[in-house]
Amino acid sequence: MKSDELLALFLRRGVLWPTAEIYGGAQGLYDYGPLGAALKRRIEDAWTSWFVGLSPDYYRIEPAELLPEAVVRASGHLENFTDPEIVCDACHTPFRAETVLEAVRPEGVDGLSVAQIAEIAHANHVKCPRCGSEALSVPAPFNMMFGVDFGVTGKERAYLRPETAQNSFLAFPRMWEVGRHALPLGVAVVGKAYRNEIAPRQVLFRLRAFTQAELQIFFDPEHFDRPIDPFRDVRLPVLRVERRERGEETPEFIRAEDLVASGGLPAFYVHHMVQFHRFFREVLAYPEESIRFFEKSEKERAFYNKIQFDAEVRLESFGGYKELGAVHYRGDYDLTRHAEGSGKDLAVTVGEGRSVLPHVLELTFGVDRNLWGLGDLHLRTEDARTVWHLPPFLAPVSVGVFPLIAKAHGAYAQRLADDLARAGLTVQYDAASSIGRRYARIDEAGTPYGVTVDAGTLDEGPEHDTVTVRERDSRSQARVPVGELVGRLAGALRLPRPPRI
RNA sequence: GCGGGCAUAGUGUAGUCUGGUUAUCACAUAGGCUUGCCAAGCCUAUAACUCGGGUUCAAAUCCCGGUGCCCGCACCA
Structure with missing residues (x-):
């Protein structure tokens, strides 16, 4: 990007x-x-x-x-953190002292003081590589540490x-x-x-x-x-x-x-x-x-x-x-x-x-x-939506939890979000605007999973206490019993360790 | 640090050249109606001229300075 x-x-x-x-x-x-x-x-x-x-x-x-x-x-950070510079007083261009003096001093400038470097430059009539002026000065080396x-x-x-x-x-x-x-x-x-x-x-x-x-x-x-x-x-x-x-x-x-x-x-x-x-x-x-x-x-x-x-x-x-x-x-x-x-x-x-x-x-x-x-x-933009394809275990938020219809399924979804958070997942509950927009929002944030509570979750039917788990990268959905959610997701969210070679 | 360019709502932008109405548009955000599994629609709301100084009847617009960002050079884990 x-x-x-x-x-x-x-x-x-x-x-x-x-x-x-x-x-x-x-x-x-x-x-x-x-x-x-x-x-x-x-x-x-x-x-x-x-x-x-x-x-x-x-x-x-x-x-x-x-x-x-x-x-x-x-x-060595106190002295050596930056190399000495030579600055042209005519065109204000800075150069590394070592580079400018290479012809007259091939062994480099390590250990030389600012005054010694200036003396070498003047004695050899060294010219600015850019404008040819001999008006070169050597400012005190700038130290990049905060004291x-x-x-x-x-x-x-x-x-x-x-x-x-x-x-x-x-x-x-x-x-x-x-x-x-x-x-x-x-x-x-x-x-x-x-x-x-x-x-x-x-x-x-x-x-x-x-x-x-x-x-x-x-x-x-x-x-x-x-x-x-x-x-x-x-x-x-x-x-x-x-x-x-x-x-x-x-x-x-x-x-x-x-x-x-x-x-x-x-x-x-x-x-x-x-x-x-x-x-x-x-x-x-x-x-x-x-x-x-x-x-x-x-x-x-x-x-x-x-x-x-x-x-x-x-x-x-x-x-x-x-x-x-x-x-x-x-x-x-x-x-x-x-x-x-x-x-x-x-x-x-x-x-x-x-x-x-x-x-x-x-x-x-x-x-x-x-x-x-x-x-x-x-982060990739794919047909008008932006998806952050983070590895699941790196995602700031692991799971988004949504009610399909806020008024009807909100209470259950809110409770589910709390349960998942208590089980150790990073969860974001979102009931605002449409379901598609909520998926889009978590896609952009790199959240790998979206869990949606719908009518089937609440009904006393075969889908009772099941939710849909939507995967960020494939956009595929699967019906999962709420009790199995943590177990299903835990594997992908575990930090990898190096295998023994 | 040197040289050049730039700076307008949360984000991206129009307007600056040629000073003059209520500062454009999109997305985002919030609320309402409707819908109900992939950024739907309609209505409403929130929200900006980087900071300081100057010129002028009048400055987002012109001038100077600060700050920040981008590019090149230099530097660099």
Whole structure:
């Protein structure tokens, strides 16, 4: 679905709206309404059920969203979060310092101060790539973290976390004990992260407050290549660097085993790519042809990542592939930095007394972006009606309950709606306007089932205490005894968990 | 952040160039009548010129600024 169309629908149905709208809004901030909040919760629960379910040694924690300054200093976010820029004073165009100085300083600008970068530019008479002016200046690097006063004196600083990953690294020593000394050890966090983005845009794609679902897996690097259970014949849509360099945009389907055997990727890494792919397919129901795992080259990926595939999905709303998640091999960068920063030894002892500083595999997933993706890919207009083909277990409301004729069947239907809600279903009762309109309303909200009470339900005939269950996608109807309703629907509404490979 | 464009009921829009009646239309929403299993019909109601300043007898319309949105560049998990 097109971006404008999707946003209009989301606004109309109360999925989301701009924060502080009556004051003109605030860039990069959106609030979720009832439908959006419920859907987002379902996505988070589905993600947790799936990824934490991958192993008994994977856990979810819920840490604080504020990080003391020492943490972000050690993690590198305080200095390194943005690359230094060079701005042309003549045409006001900003460039990455590294790019502009490439000819005169091929080794890059890491570690140089603002003054040193400016000096190099002037000494070599570097010109603006766009207008040729030599009037270049180097502004102080912009840090994308939100800093806050911490404590009553205001002398201490803390920062809203720019990513949830840091919390998992900080939790490692505790989790090593709580997890009873097991590797691999997974520590998941689902929660808000905050970045003062320069140019928030595209609704949920670059927010200043956004929700990440991340799983950091600490593992023994000696086991990275250890063969794990066979991948059977799983094929992954991957676009590797060599193929990209030939100008290809589309992925090729490569057997997981081949990615390991001839593709040079560690088995443990590929195993988690397979699980990520299955989550996209089996839980979010993204079409196979929309997904690709996009390999980042050494230049493109963050410096701490040794292997990086972005999990991308092609969205009509933004006319191309968008990053909705990623699989990062971060090596021992994080634990090394935090061991140095804190002065604590973060190595652990495994097996017969071998000391190991675990490496980290990071699975990261953008909750807001995927909520948008579920709208883009599953909302379809079909002969003048709009249907949100959400997987049933993700639907904000599971069942709509309607009286065929409000006056005649309303009391029974209202009672039935209460009973279903008490049984744990999310239910919406609606008696307004015609039955067709009510079906249309729930179709648009992604509700998979409609239950209608009619004359047969109330009559002392063969249809006594039966209702019609109408299915969103097929529009088919079946007569079901009310006592069997919960049992009938429960299966489709249960969150999927990963099968053991 | 730079450049360009845009901003009218809940949603989508007409009107702006060329200032001048009660601001157009559709859908949505609420109530009534009727109907009774896929957005039916009729009647009624609710509801808007992004904010601030300026020009003018008069501003949705022209000018300036703020805010927000879109596109390109730059940046980016």
